[in-house]
Amino acid sequence: MTGPDSLQQADYKHRIDLVFKFIDNNLDADLSLSTVSEIAYFSPFHFHRIFKLVTGETLNEYVTRRRIEKSALDLLHKNISTKEIAYKYGFSDSSFSRAFKNYFGASPTEFKKQNPNRFSKIRQLESKNGQDYPDFEKYVCIIDNLKKWIDMNANIKIEETAELNLAGVTHIGINGVEAAFEKLIRWANSKGLMQEDAMLGRVFYDSIKVTDPDKVRMSVFIITDDPIEAEGEINNLTIKKGKCIVGRFEITPDEFGKSWSGLFIWMNENGYKKSAENPFEIYHNDYREHPENKFIVDLYIPIE
Numbered sequence: 001m002t003g004p005d006s007l008q009q010a011d012y013k014h015r016i017d018l019v020f021k022f023i024d025n026n027l028d029a030d031l032s033l034s035t036v037s038e039i040a041y042f043s044p045f046h047f048h049r050i051f052k053l054v055t056g057e058t059l060n061e062y063v064t065r066r067r068i069e070k071s072a073l074d075l076l077h078k079n080i081s082t083k084e085i086a087y088k089y090g091f092s093d094s095s096f097s098r099a100f101k102n103y104f105g106a107s108p109t110e111f112k113k114q115n116p117n118r119f120s121k122i123r124q125l126e127s128k129n130g131q132d133y134p135d136f137e138k139y140v141c142i143i144d145n146l147k148k149w150i151d152m153n154a155n156i157k158i159e160e161t162a163e164l165n166l167a168g169v170t171h172i173g174i175n176g177v178e179a180a181f182e183k184l185i186r187w188a189n190s191k192g193l194m195q196e197d198a199m200l201g202r203v204f205y206d207s208i209k210v211t212d213p214d215k216v217r218m219s220v221f222i223i224t225d226d227p228i229e230a231e232g233e234i235n236n237l238t239i240k241k242g243k244c245i246v247g248r249f250e251i252t253p254d255e256f257g258k259s260w261s262g263l264f265i266w267m268n269e270n271g272y273k274k275s276a277e278n279p280f281e282i283y284h285n286d287y288r289e290h291p292e293n294k295f296i297v298d299l300y301i302p303i304e
Helices: 004-025 033-039 044-055 059-077 082-088 093-104 108-113 121-128 136-153 177-190 253-269
Strands: 155-161 164-172 200-204 217-224 235-239 242-251 280-283 295-302
Touching: 004 033, 004 044, 004 059, 004 164, 033 044, 033 059, 044 059, 059 082, 059 093, 059 108, 082 093, 082 108, 093 108, 136 242, 136 253, 164 177, 177 200, 177 217, 217 235, 242 253, 253 295
Parallel strands: none
Antiparallel strands: 155 242, 164 217, 164 235, 200 217, 200 280, 242 295, 280 295
């Protein structure tokens, strides 16, 4: 039974979800505590406490990280100047370079020129545990192996996708996502949405290339015929129609990482550019019912 504490927590998370959307759409704007707390209908003091409880970061830490990580992805995927990128995310030239170098240990120019894997947050975490960054030859070997993986395991096509209405639950971090799916499925069952043809998936707001795994934000979702009304932790989401690279895979849970990495390499090798929309995945089976415990899944990269 749902008690008052869980209802309050769901309400708090719903209000923080409104903040996530506002920040995503206004990274170049005033995102001060007083401005953002109004979006969540909290006092600044109360909002500061709740936001850190939900995200593990202060508002300023979260906003700065999002701006820097988004700018890093633009450096990797878009042919625009660092000055344009700085302005796009609310920085001056000097403050952008300083903040970027403080976060990644390299200037924006260095980051763009050198092996991007060298600066990824995952590699930084591994280095702290005594593992060195891969040298150039090892990096080339990793890329070649991912290309072979894609050739052997993916059926890839370019698709014009329709707009999708979703009901979603926000989850932060790559671990523990099963609990978010359980919440979503309980809600969907209560609404009669878990039919045989129900389709579940995940949409990613961060890239593991540049974001610590425990800070990656995503929404687990079920596709709905019509937009739903948000309630508690259940959000009304939309994936816009557009052109996507779609990779069909039949993979185990621990093969998602290299499948995504390989698909992005395929994108670059074939001259496509990622759009501003978020990558997502849609499942076509319950992997627990598969004889080899494999997902049949489509991975989508929106492209320009």
